[in-house]
Amino acid sequence: MDTKIENQKGWLFVLPVLILVAFNAIIPLMTVVNYSVQETFGDNLFFFEGLKWFQQVLASERFHHALGRQLLFTFIILAIEIPLGVAIALAMPRKGGWVSVCLVLMALPLLIPWNVVGAMWNIFALPEIGLLGKTLNEMGIDYNYTREPFAAWITLIAMDVWHWTSLVVLLAYAGLSSIPDAYYQAAKIDGASSWAVFRYIQLPKMRHVLTIAVLLRFMDSFNIYTEPSVLTGGGPGNATTLLSIDLVKVALGQFDLGPAAAMSIIYFLIILLLSWIFYTVMTGKRGEP
Amino acid sequence: MARITLDNLRHSYMANPKGPADYALKQLDVTWEDGGAYALLGPSGCGKTTLLNIISGLLRPSEGRVLFDGDDVTDEPPVARNIAQVFQFPVVYDTMTVYDNLAFPLRNRGIPERDVKARVEVIAAMTDLTEMLPKRAAGLTADGKQKISLGRGLVREDVNVIMFDEPLTVIDPHLKWQLRSKLKELHTRIQRTMIYVTHDQTEALTFADRVVVMHDGYVVQIGTPVELFERPHHTFVGHFIGSPGMNVLACQVENGKAFFDGHPVTVDNPPAGSLQGKQTEIGIRPQFVRFGDDGIPVEIAKVSDAGRYRIVDARHGQSRINLLVAEDADIPASGARVSFDAAQTRLYADGWLVE
Numbered sequence: 001m002d003t004k005i006e007n008q009k010g011w012l013f014v015l016p017v018l019i020l021v022a023f024n025a026i027i028p029l030m031t032v033v034n035y036s037v038q039e040t041f042g043d044n045l046f047f048f049e050g051l052k053w054f055q056q057v058l059a060s061e062r063f064h065h066a067l068g069r070q071l072l073f074t075f076i077i078l079a080i081e082i083p084l085g086v087a088i089a090l091a092m093p094r095k096g097g098w099v100s101v102c103l104v105l106m107a108l109p110l111l112i113p114w115n116v117v118g119a120m121w122n123i124f125a126l127p128e129i130g131l132l133g134k135t136l137n138e139m140g141i142d143y144n145y146t147r148e149p150f151a152a153w154i155t156l157i158a159m160d161v162w163h164w165t166s167l168v169v170l171l172a173y174a175g176l177s178s179i180p181d182a183y184y185q186a187a188k189i190d191g192a193s194s195w196a197v198f199r200y201i202q203l204p205k206m207r208h209v210l211t212i213a214v215l216l217r218f219m220d221s222f223n224i225y226t227e228p229s230v231l232t233g234g235g236p237g238n239a240t241t242l243l244s245i246d247l248v249k250v251a252l253g254q255f256d257l258g259p260a261a262a263m264s265i266i267y268f269l270i271i272l273l274l275s276w277i278f279y280t281v282m283t284g285k286r287g288e289p
Numbered sequence: 290m291a292r293i294t295l296d297n298l299r300h301s302y303m304a305n306p307k308g309p310a311d312y313a314l315k316q317l318d319v320t321w322e323d324g325g326a327y328a329l330l331g332p333s334g335c336g337k338t339t340l341l342n343i344i345s346g347l348l349r350p351s352e353g354r355v356l357f358d359g360d361d362v363t364d365e366p367p368v369a370r371n372i373a374q375v376f377q378f379p380v381v382y383d384t385m386t387v388y389d390n391l392a393f394p395l396r397n398r399g400i401p402e403r404d405v406k407a408r409v410e411v412i413a414a415m416t417d418l419t420e421m422l423p424k425r426a427a428g429l430t431a432d433g434k435q436k437i438s439l440g441r442g443l444v445r446e447d448v449n450v451i452m453f454d455e456p457l458t459v460i461d462p463h464l465k466w467q468l469r470s471k472l473k474e475l476h477t478r479i480q481r482t483m484i485y486v487t488h489d490q491t492e493a494l495t496f497a498d499r500v501v502v503m504h505d506g507y508v509v510q511i512g513t514p515v516e517l518f519e520r521p522h523h524t525f526v527g528h529f530i531g532s533p534g535m536n537v538l539a540c541q542v543e544n545g546k547a548f549f550d551g552h553p554v555t556v557d558n559p560p561a562g563s564l565q566g567k568q569t570e571i572g573i574r575p576q577f578v579r580f581g582d583d584g585i586p587v588e589i590a591k592v593s594d595a596g597r598y599r600i601v602d603a604r605h606g607q608s609r610i611n612l613l614v615a616e617d618a619d620i621p622a623s624g625a626r627v628s629f630d631a632a633q634t635r636l637y638a639d640g641w642l643v644e
Contacts, residue, residue, distance in 0.1 A: 185347050186380040188367045190441060191397035200382040200393075 035261035053262035063263065065238070066246040067270075073153075073242060074221045077160050081217055082210070084161070085168025089176055090202070092169070103173075106166040114163075118230025121159040125231075145232065149239030152232050156240055159227055164217060171213045175206035211282040215275055222271050243267055291357040291449040293321040293344060293482065298353035300339055306351065313339045315506040317353070321450070321484065326476045328497030329486045332529070335503045337486045338377075341452050344484070345374045357449060373451045375442035377458055379434035383427040387418055390426050391440045398445075408444055415471060416440045431459045439468070443475065450482040457492070469496060490530050502526050518574075520635075522642045527572045533600060533611045536578065537637070538571045547571060547636055550606065552585050555631040560643045567638040575600065575611040577630035580621055584628035585610075592620060603627060 036053055038046040057063050092102045109117070127133040127144045136143040145151040179201060187197045225244035228234065234241035234249070241249070247267065251260030300314040309315050314336045321327060329337050342348040343355060346367040354363045362370055373394075382390050391409045400408075413419045416436045421429065426437055435456065442451055453472070457465045473496055476483050485496050493500050494514040502510045502517065502525070509523040510516075521527035527535030541548045545559050547569070554571055587603035587610060594600075594616075601612040601620060610627060614620065636643045 180378070180380075182376045182378060182380050185342075185374070186376060186438070186441075188347060189345060189372065189374045190394040191368045192393070193397070196397065200384060204382075204384045 032261045032264050035257045036265055037258075039258050049258065053258045054266065057259055057262045057266060062246070063266075066241055066243050069239075069241065070222060070243040073156070073224075074218060076157055077164070077221050078214065078217055080157070080161050081165045081168050082214060085165050085213065086172045086206070086210070088165070088169045089172035090198070092173055094177065103170070106169050106173075109163050109166050110170075112163075114226035115230050117159065117163050118227040121155065121162075121227070122231050125155050147236055149236055152236060152240050156228055156231060159231060160221065160224070163227065164220070168213045168217065171209045172206055175209035176202060179205045207282070211279070214282065215278055218278060219271060219275060222274070291482070292323045292359075293450060294356040294359070295319045295340075295344070296354040296356060298343065298350050298355070300336075300343060300348065300350045300352075309506075312351075312506055314343070314350070317508055319501065319508055319511065321482055323482055324480045325482055326473070326496060326498045327482070327484045328493035328500045329484055329503060330488065330490060330493040330500050330529070331503035332488055336506045337488075337503055338454055340503070341374065341454055341484065341486055344450065345372050345452060346370045347374075371445075371447065371449050373442040373445055373448045375438050375451075375453045375456045377455045379431060379438045379459065381426040381429070381434045381437045383425075385426055386422065387413075387424055387426050387429070387437055388422040390437050391418070391422075391444055394441055394445055408446070412440045412444045415443070415475070416468075432461055432464060435459050436468075446479070448481060450484060452484045452486070454486045455488070456485075472496065490532075494530075502529065504529075519633075520642070521572065524570060524572055524637050524640050527574070531574060533575055535572045535574045536610050538573075538608050538610070540569050540571045540636075542569050542636070549585065550608070554629060554634060556634045556636040557632055558635050558643050560636060560638070564638045564643070568640075570637045570640075571629075571634060572637055572642075573629045573634045575613045577633040578610060578612040578627050579630070580612070580614070580618075581626055581628045584626040587625050587627050589620065589625060 037049060037051070039049045039052075040046050088106075092106075093099055112120075124130045125133045125143075125145050127137055127146075133143060133145070142148075143151050145155040183201050183205075184197065187201060192200070223244060224242060225248070228240055228242060229245055229248075232240045234245040244267075247260060247263055250256050250263060295317050298314060298317040298319075299312055301312045303311050306312055317340070329340065331337050339348065343350050346355075346362070346365055346369070349363065354361050356362065357370065367374075382393060385393070388409060391412055392405045395405045395408060409422075410419070413422055416439055418433070418436055418440060421433060426434065429437070439453075439456055442453070442456075457468060460468060469492065472483070472485070485493070487493050487496075497514070499511060499513060500517055501508055502523075504523065504525040510521065510526045512520075512522075517526055517530050521530070521535060524535070524537045528537060538549055540554065542560060542564050547554045547556050547559075549571055556571065585605055587605045589601060590604050590609075591602040592599055593602070598613050598615055599618075599620075601614055603610045603612060603625065612627060
């Protein structure tokens with residue numbers, strides 16, 4: 001005889017988390033999916049349109065340009081912030097009272113609300129009154145980020161580097177601190193140069209935290225909205241209109257819910273795909289002989 | 290190839306050490322002869338690793354000098370001292386192969402690749418790593434990794450001294466024996482100075498020609514295993530070496546004669562001067578205590594069998610006296626008395642042998 005007791009009460013225990021996930025992820029996402037295949041003209045009337053919006057977004061030059069700007073932005077800030085963050089972490093003291101001073105200094109930019117960062121840099125870089133903008137112009141450099149696309153990009157990148165390099169520093173520093181002294185001692189005895197110490201001890205030991213740093217910085221920079229929105233609002237022209245800014249323009253500026261929803265889903269899939277590629281590439285080396 | 294002298298050495302990890310308690314190493318004057326096989330023996334925390342790191346140059350001593358063949362190298366970095374050191378826990382370069390790990394110290398010194406290959410192969414054969422050579426070091430077991438560490442320590446032939454800091458802690462027991470005898474064999478062959486740090490007396494006594502015993506920041510005795518056993522300079526040495534260790538019994542000294550709880554005890558080293566104000570003790574190894582008709586009355590607390598002999602745990606009041614007796618010897622049931630072999634009974638004052 002089968003003595004196993006069927007007890008459906010177990011479902012009660014997973015119910016809270018199911019509800020939570022449903023409300024904060026599944027239902028909103030499904031709403032977006034719902035919008036992405038329909039057309040509406042108001043009055044809460046919807047008409048099924050199939051994949052029309054997806055085809056439209058994928059074919060639109062405006063989307064291509066925004067995506068291109070987004071990829072360029074993310075590539076540049078990764079190329080600057082990761083090496084710079086590692087370099088700063090290497091230069092930071094390992095022992096003594098200065099450690100906490102450095103850590104606090106590093107953490108400061110991360111504590112500032114994002115729109116405040118945008119506003120700070122907006123004013124800081126203003127050509128007529130901002131400390132940075134005015135100084136540059138007084139030095140004879142023609143700098144005006146509200147007019148020049150190139151200046152706008154430089155300012156945007158400088159702001160992001162200022163804001164987020166600390167995160168890479170803190171992660172890399174954590175990785176460095178976990179290396180036992182014996183490794184450095186052995187390297188000294190083995191006559192290793194400081195480059196060899198970096199290449200064969202510090203870098204391999206930092207690999208896991210750097211993987212996390214790259215993933216976080218990739219996802220966050222690909223999603224970036226608040227700071228550029230406050231700093232340049234996507235301008236001058238469309239020069240700094242990154243994907244998220246364009247998305248908001250479509251969704252809330254033009255109120256094109258269908259195309260905006262389709263764009264959101266494509267945006268989401270791109271991040272998912274690229275994150276997966278990064279992750280696979282950076283952790284895959286472990287399997288090699 | 291060098292004679293290493295530690296001259297008036299003291300070390301403290303504190304910035305402003307006040308009393309002797311603040312020093313990890315307290316006043317050392319030690320000379321390590323070229324080509325010797327030394328063991329540095331002492332309990333955990335007695336300053337062995339500190340001493341090693343000072344010799345290798347990883348630490349700069351607070352006071353005193355380190356001399357290699359008479360040259361002051363106190364401020365020289367490890368590279369300039371040309372030494373090798375193996376650490377307690379395995380250190381391997383994860384991303385390199387086993388081969389590259391072993392070759393690393395040689396390549397850093399610009400040795401031609403042909404010589405590197407020859408040398409690495411010799412060391413790999415010695416440490417049982419030949420089959421592992423093309424593998425990535427990260428994939429090896431703790432045993433394997435420690436063998437790489439050991440191999441990297443041995444791979445350079447021209448070093449002044451090779452130091453091992455409890456290198457076999459993580460190694461399997463059967464392999465421990467094998468590696469230790471290989472080290473010993475290697476020492477006989479290459480005649481380099483080797484310093485082997487351990488807290489295990491068996492390891493120290495089997496490896497070394499001379500054993501340096503450390504206790505609480507001091508070197509208490511340097512001697513051959515036999516000297517350490519027969520004539521401990523400090524009660525700590527007597528107690529630490531030997532199993533069971535030397536019996537150390539508080540005693541009174543009057544007119545140059547020692548008394549244990551009122552019983553006169555003849556010692557091998559009667560004091561020449563006064564020992565007034567010092568804490569005096571008698572040291573006698575369990576091997577040299579015998580049952581007899583007269584002597585010190587004891588009660589027998591426990592007898593344990595240790596194979597070829599038995600260990601008798603006897604008590605006189607609060608004092609504990611161990612004896613070793615033959616397997617077939619009679620152990621008196623009651624009214625037992627013990628006496629000490631006078632030639633092996635020594636007097637200690639404040640821990641140190643009276644001389």
